[in-house]
Structure formats: C-alpha cells, structure tokens
Amino acid sequence: MAEPRQRRTPVDAPSKTPAVSYADAAAxxxxxxxxxxxxxxxxxxxxxxxxxxxxxxVRTFFQPDEYFQALEPAWELAFGPISGAWLTWEWRxxxxxxxxxxxxxxxxxxxxxxxxxxxxxxxxxxxxxxxxxxxxxxxxxxxxxxxxxxxxxxxxxxxxxxxxxxxxxxxxxxxxxxxxxxxxxxxxxxxxxxxxxxxxxxxxxxxxxxxxxxxxxxxxxxxxxxxxxxxxxxxxxxxxxxxxxxxxxxxxxxxxxxxxxxxxxxxxxxxxxxxxxxxxxxxxxxxxxxxxxxxxxxxxxxxxxxxxxxxxxxxxxxxxxxxxxxxxxxxxxxxxxxxxxxxxxxxxxxxxxxxxxxxxxxxxxxxxxxxxxxxxxxxxxxxxxxxxxxxxxxxxxxxxxxxxxxxxxxxxxxxxxxxxxxxxxxxxxxxSTSSASKAPPSATxxxxxxxxxxxxxxxxxxxxxxxxFHQPAPLSVLSFLRHEYERIHHNWLELTAAELPYFDVYPDYSFLHQSSIPSILASGGGGDELFALFLLPCHSTPWRSHLVYPGLRARALTCEPPLHTAPRSAERAAYLDEADRFYAALGRHDPAARNAFFVEELWPRFPWSSDAEATEGTTTWMHNGEIPRYIVGFEGIEDVLVGYFASDDPATGGADLGISLRRVWTGWNGFFNEDWRRRGSLIVWDTGVYSNASHPDTL
Structure with missing residues (x-):
C-alpha cells in the first residue's frame, strides 16, 4: 500500500532534483x-x-468475404429469412x-x-x-x-x-x-x-x-x-x-x-x-x-x-x-x-x-x-x-x-x-542549447x-x-440497379419483405425447371420478376446489403465447393462450379459448344407439341428459365451474348427468346485486374422484353 502523502521533513535524504513539496505535487x-x-x-x-x-x-470492391461472411447473414438476422439475403455454403x-x-x-x-x-x-x-x-x-x-x-x-x-x-x-x-x-x-x-x-x-x-x-x-x-x-x-x-x-x-x-x-x-x-x-x-x-x-x-x-x-x-x-x-x-x-x-x-x-x-x-x-x-x-x-x-x-x-x-x-x-x-x-x-533549469534536456x-x-x-x-480507381464498378453497378428499381417499382419501396408477393429469393438455388416463361409472356414485371441476372465470376459484387429492397430479385452464378468429393480425388480435381462452367464454355471456339451453358443451364430447351403438331409429327422447342430485365457482365462476354441471342439455330440459338440487348450502363473498373474474367468495363444490358423499361410503371 502507498504511504499517505505528507510534507517532507529535513531528515529526508537529499535529492539531486529541486525540492518539491508533496503538497505542491498533490496539487x-x-x-x-x-x-x-x-x-x-x-x-x-x-x-x-x-x-x-x-x-x-473507400468506394471500391476488394474481396467478397467483406459482404458474404458478415453483411448477408446480418441482413437476414435483422430483416428476416425472406428479405433476400444470400447465405453462402459456409453458413449452411x-x-x-x-x-x-x-x-x-x-x-x-x-x-x-x-x-x-x-x-x-x-x-x-x-x-x-x-x-x-x-x-x-x-x-x-x-x-x-x-x-x-x-x-x-x-x-x-x-x-x-x-x-x-x-x-x-x-x-x-x-x-x-x-x-x-x-x-x-x-x-x-x-x-x-x-x-x-x-x-x-x-x-x-x-x-x-x-x-x-x-x-x-x-x-x-x-x-x-x-x-x-x-x-x-x-x-x-x-x-x-x-x-x-x-x-x-x-x-x-x-x-x-x-x-x-x-x-x-x-x-x-x-x-x-x-x-x-x-x-x-x-x-x-x-x-x-x-x-x-x-x-x-x-x-x-x-x-x-x-x-x-x-x-x-x-x-x-x-x-x-x-x-x-x-x-x-x-x-x-x-x-x-x-x-x-x-x-x-x-x-x-x-x-x-x-x-x-x-x-x-x-x-x-x-x-x-x-x-x-x-x-x-x-x-x-x-x-x-x-x-x-x-x-x-x-x-x-x-x-x-x-x-x-x-x-x-x-x-x-x-x-x-x-x-x-x-x-x-x-x-x-x-x-538543448538553453541553460534554463526548466528547459527540456533535448529536442527532436x-x-x-x-x-x-x-x-x-x-x-x-x-x-x-x-x-x-481499383474495381469501383462492382459497387456502382448495384447503385444503378437499385436506382432503376426505385424508378420502375416506386410504389414498392416502403413494403417489407413480408408484404411482398412470395418468391424464392435465394440466388444460390437454381431456378431451372421451376418456371416455363416464354419470351412472349414477359410483360411489365411484377412480384416474381427477375430484375437482374449477374453473369460474373462468383461473388463479384455485394448482394442484399447494397440491393436493399427485398423485391429486387436477382440471380448470380454460384461457386459451391465439392463437399461431396474426397480430398485429392480425381472427382474433385475435375469438378467445375457453375461460374467455372460458364467461363469454360465461353472459351470454346465452336459456337454450339460456346452456347452450351445457355442452352443447358440458363435457358434449357425442351420439346413441346400441340395436338395438331403431334398429329403432323412436328415438334416445337421451348425454353425453361426466367428472362431477366437486366443482364450484368464484364465486356468480355458481350460478343458471346449477342451471338447467342441473335442465333436462330433450333438446337443452340436463343433468337426465339426475343431478347435484344441494349447497353444502359457502363462502369469503368480500373486500369488492370489480376483475374482475366474481370478485365474491362462492367456493363448492364437491358433485355428489352419488359414493356416499362423506359418509364415508371403504374402498379
């Protein structure tokens, strides 16, 4: 225990420093x-x-874990399971x-x-x-x-x-x-x-x-x-x-x-x-x-x-x-x-x-x-x-x-x-050059x-x-999409997730074979509208933490790991996730092989025949899958997209989808990128199948 403070007496040992009373020190x-x-x-x-x-x-994108390991589960905790948050495999x-x-x-x-x-x-x-x-x-x-x-x-x-x-x-x-x-x-x-x-x-x-x-x-x-x-x-x-x-x-x-x-x-x-x-x-x-x-x-x-x-x-x-x-x-x-x-x-x-x-x-x-x-x-x-x-x-x-x-x-x-x-x-x-007793002994x-x-x-x-300047586009593109949603669906902005028409908001579950929506049925959009399709490397943008609105439904390519395979097995070595399959197809020279991902996974074709066609022995090919209002991708995929939607090949083309791409937003993404798939500008294309693409709806 420290001794109580008291005034020094003459019996104290001498000190080399000037005498200072305990009272003065206490004050x-x-x-x-x-x-x-x-x-x-x-x-x-x-x-x-x-x-x-x-x-x-700081207005640039760095790594997806910033959003998917913190903000997406936080969003679901705060706003509920139908708020549109994307919980990745790590959370499952x-x-x-x-x-x-x-x-x-x-x-x-x-x-x-x-x-x-x-x-x-x-x-x-x-x-x-x-x-x-x-x-x-x-x-x-x-x-x-x-x-x-x-x-x-x-x-x-x-x-x-x-x-x-x-x-x-x-x-x-x-x-x-x-x-x-x-x-x-x-x-x-x-x-x-x-x-x-x-x-x-x-x-x-x-x-x-x-x-x-x-x-x-x-x-x-x-x-x-x-x-x-x-x-x-x-x-x-x-x-x-x-x-x-x-x-x-x-x-x-x-x-x-x-x-x-x-x-x-x-x-x-x-x-x-x-x-x-x-x-x-x-x-x-x-x-x-x-x-x-x-x-x-x-x-x-x-x-x-x-x-x-x-x-x-x-x-x-x-x-x-x-x-x-x-x-x-x-x-x-x-x-x-x-x-x-x-x-x-x-x-x-x-x-x-x-x-x-x-x-x-x-x-x-x-x-x-x-x-x-x-x-x-x-x-x-x-x-x-x-x-x-x-x-x-x-x-x-x-x-x-x-x-x-x-x-x-x-x-x-x-x-x-x-x-x-x-x-x-x-x-x-x-x-110190000063001789004063209270001057500091040195200076820096x-x-x-x-x-x-x-x-x-x-x-x-x-x-x-x-x-x-390094990768700003992944953030600014979501601001664009959010502003577009506010413009088009302005009457839905105050609705909570519970008040919206129900739909599956989890983008990591494929929508394939859940709907058959030919392009002729696409209209002004509603509660089940697929607002944006992201054809990007996996987790290239934030998600609900920046999209915000639960009604702004979007879909992105996934990269689920091969948990079902054994470590260092041949099956694991050959495994390709959805994003890898997409870019692997784009790298092929044959048009049919290049369009394989679109035909087999995004908009798969299936035979459909009316009674008259069945009698005549003819078959009409239809598409499964949802048609988005907007498609988001880096500029390197533009030629492939345009070629697919322009092709009228009954087996590998997508002309019958009725999509006519039009650039509506372009975002610069820096001078360089270590991932070749992310090089160039980030682009948003309007598919042109929604009647209210250029003006607010009246819902």
Missing amino acids: AAPVHDEVLAAQTADVLTLLLILRFCSALC QHLRTSLHPVLFAVAYAAADSLLRLMHCVGPLRAIILTHLPTVVQAVIAAVADFSVWRLAGHLYGRDSNATWTALWLCVLSPWQWYCGTRTFSNGLEAALTSAALVFWPWQLFAADSTSAESLFDSSTAYNTVGRVGPVGRLRLSLLLAAFAVVLRPTNLLIWAALLTVAVTRLTLDSSSSSSSSSSPLRPSFVARLAVEIAACGSLVLAVSAVSDRLFYGVWTLPAYTFLDVNLAQDVAVFYGRNPWHYYLSQGLPLLTMASLPWALTAVYAALTSSSSPSSSFSSNARRALAFSVVTTVAVLSLVAHKEVRFLYPLLPVLNVLAAPQVASFFTATLP SLRHKRLLSVGLVLQAVVAVYLSF
Whole structure:
C-alpha cells in the first residue's frame, strides 16, 4: 500500500532534483491527469474522424468475404429469412460464428427502427443502410489504431518518439486505410487482438520470475481504486483474446506463442548479470494462470455457443467445423493455392508497405539482440511479440490457401515493433542549447526528409488509387440497379419483405425447371420478376446489403465447393462450379459448344407439341428459365451474348427468346485486374422484353 502523502521533513535524504513539496505535487497531479485524459480523448477523436473519412472515401470492391461472411447473414438476422439475403455454403455448413454478423445485425435493426419511426423510407433509407456497416467498422478500426498507441506507450513510454511513431504508422498505413473500414472478420480480429494486448499483463515478461509472479499478489492484484487491478486487466485481456479466437480460430497462434514465452521464459533476458536467461515460473503460478485462461475462455465459448444455437437452430461448434472442412477435408484450396513463401514475398510487403524494412529488422533484432538489465522488460516484451509474428507466419505458411488479410492481426504488432526503428531512422535527438533549469534536456528533429517524403507520397498514391480507381464498378453497378428499381417499382419501396408477393429469393438455388416463361409472356414485371441476372465470376459484387429492397430479385452464378468429393480425388480435381462452367464454355471456339451453358443451364430447351403438331409429327422447342430485365457482365462476354441471342439455330440459338440487348450502363473498373474474367468495363444490358423499361410503371 502507498504511504499517505505528507510534507517532507529535513531528515529526508537529499535529492539531486529541486525540492518539491508533496503538497505542491498533490496539487499538480490532478492537472497532469487532466492533461493526459484530454490527450487521450483528442487522439481517439482524431482517429475516429480519420476512419470515418476512410469509410466515406473507400468506394471500391476488394474481396467478397467483406459482404458474404458478415453483411448477408446480418441482413437476414435483422430483416428476416425472406428479405433476400444470400447465405453462402459456409453458413449452411455452420463454418462461421454468428458473433460477427450479430454486431451488424444490431446496427441494421436499430437504424431501421429509427428510420421508420422518422418515416424515412425509400431511397434515403437505402443509402443509410448501405453505408451503415462501414461506419460501424470505422469505429472498430479507430479502436485498433488507438490500442496500438496505448500498447506502444506501455512498452516505450507514453511520450516517447517510438510511441507516437507507432501511431503514425497506423495512420499512414495504406492497408489500414484500404481495409480498416471493410467489414472483414479479420478487421475485428485485429482490433480485438490489439485491445487484448493493451490489457495483457506484460509483467509476465519481467526480467526476474519474482516480479512476473507478483501478478496475483494479494496486495496489488485487486486494487480497483480508480483503476482495474492486474488480475482484472488479465481477465479483460483474456476475454478479448477469446473473442478473437472464436471469431478466427487461427488467432490462437498469437496467444499460444505469447503464453509459451511467458510460461517457459525461454530466451528472456534476466536482470542478473550472471545469468543469460530468466528462471521458469513456479508450477502453482502457472496453474493459477491456467485457471484464469480456462474460466475466461469457457465464458466466451458459452456466449458463442448460445448465439450460434439461436442463429443456426442447432447446437454447433463453428471453430471445429471450420478447421475440419478447410484443413482436414482440404476444401480451402478450392478457392486458391499459393506457394509456401507467399506471406514472405507478397503478404508482409502488402501488409506493411513502406515500413517493411523496419518491421523485418525489428523482428530480427527483438529475437537476437541482448539487453541491459535496465531495459530487459521492454526487450523481453518485444521478443515475445516477435516470436508471435514468426510463429503465426510460419504456421499459416503450411496451409495451401493463403490471403494477405489472414495476417491482418499481425499489423498492430508489426507497427509496435517497427516504431523504434522508424523513429531512430527518421528522427535525431539534439542537445538543448538553453541553460534554463526548466528547459527540456533535448529536442527532436527530422532527418532523411527526402526519403520520408517519397515514402509518404507513394503510400498516398497507393491509398488513393485503391480507394477510388481499383474495381469501383462492382459497387456502382448495384447503385444503378437499385436506382432503376426505385424508378420502375416506386410504389414498392416502403413494403417489407413480408408484404411482398412470395418468391424464392435465394440466388444460390437454381431456378431451372421451376418456371416455363416464354419470351412472349414477359410483360411489365411484377412480384416474381427477375430484375437482374449477374453473369460474373462468383461473388463479384455485394448482394442484399447494397440491393436493399427485398423485391429486387436477382440471380448470380454460384461457386459451391465439392463437399461431396474426397480430398485429392480425381472427382474433385475435375469438378467445375457453375461460374467455372460458364467461363469454360465461353472459351470454346465452336459456337454450339460456346452456347452450351445457355442452352443447358440458363435457358434449357425442351420439346413441346400441340395436338395438331403431334398429329403432323412436328415438334416445337421451348425454353425453361426466367428472362431477366437486366443482364450484368464484364465486356468480355458481350460478343458471346449477342451471338447467342441473335442465333436462330433450333438446337443452340436463343433468337426465339426475343431478347435484344441494349447497353444502359457502363462502369469503368480500373486500369488492370489480376483475374482475366474481370478485365474491362462492367456493363448492364437491358433485355428489352419488359414493356416499362423506359418509364415508371403504374402498379
């Protein structure tokens, strides 16, 4: 316990610093605390403003998981099963925890209730609901940045150059700008991880085991007078970490690495000059730590289990299913296979961009350099963080399917580790020229300004290009379709899903053989109208989170994985999903083979004979399948579409469908695309079979 404050007496030991009374210090302390609180509030406020700006500026498409692993299930939770949300196979197989979409479902439901209370419906409601998730994610991204600043303050000192450099690395990161406000589960995972590290008891990495074991000291562990005690901070850290692990099971690698170093104390520097490593922790302390981990982990698992039970309708363990399907059944490779060095040659460079050299040297230095007894705490903490980086990258490199965003939770750690290296390279400490006793002992100035300017400009160019110019069409095309729906079906905008005529709104269930609608029957459109057909690579656009209206029915090509096949079997190797079959047919030279997908899957032909034709022995060929109002595709398929709809070949042509394509919208999609199927502009064609294509209907 701290001794009560009292005025110093002459018997006190002499001090080299000017004498300051305890009364004066007590009077000054609240001012200091207020300054720190104001500084903290200012930093958080500025980060929120920055991320809100990012949410408004990022107007491009990156990866489908941003929408289909979060917003589509959230939309169904908020608006019901007939709202038009697209639940992919991962949700039908119980691979994902419901905790992530619940976050956005609550935001959707709250915003919708407020908007309806204010009688705000139609286009304005659609715009608000479309942008709402990025605003929520902006708060999460700001918390992640703020946590990096707090963590760096714990390790380097609150006002050190390294601490502020860590914050600047977050603010200036192109990856954080581009992906921070996207609704990936990895973004929430990174925020939870960085927040958990802030509350982590770093005294576990103290130079001597006695200091580490003071975590559960009864005299300090539960000090809650104005602050959470060490045990409370540990529990909060474990709860946040457990949520991150439930959200993304691979996050366990980070915490397993930290705990391994903390418990074994291998490679940690000792405070004793005669010992190169610290002594291990007592078994009783490790047992107590294990109890805390088990208790916090069990609580989070219980919350997750109840949430998943309510979401799926059955008891399930998504983390186990996720690992079983993706690793044991090797389904993840269906969506891509990468070389073992992918994270080293592409992942880390894309994640860190210009700070890569300092991040790599910081990891190496933390693992190999020794420290003096006075700096062993910071050195040990950095060594543990570096070990978690190496462990995570090494283990994830063993998995065939790799993506840069899988390393996202390492970005806060890398920023903290790289901060001292960046600060020492770009700043210099100059001695003070003032002789005043209260003058600061030193000042900081920038150096290597030209290199710094070039790096900042390059990072700004990358961020601006990715935010505005790389793949903007997949988002803007949905705005066009939504506006067209508002124009044509303007009287349906206020209807809820329950008030609309019922139809099957799930696009991943084929509509083939469910209707026989010859082109001559197509009219002004109604409740069962197929508003848009997307002939694109699988999940090339968002879905209901941007289409919004449940009556705006659409259909897209799917990419269901071959769950029915054995891993590494010939059947799996030969499997083609619907989107692959479509593009495989387009690549054939023979017109009949090129039109095979249209004839066999989209608008299959079937024989039909009237009584008179049966008597005469003749047969009329009809088409199954629905005719959409609009067809959406990249410009590379235009010639094939036009050729099919113009062909009057009775076996392979589609002229009898009565479709005459007309471009009504064209969207530029960037200077390049790594997927050849997505190259060129994105186009919307009007099929011309609906009588009210050019004016609002009167329903």
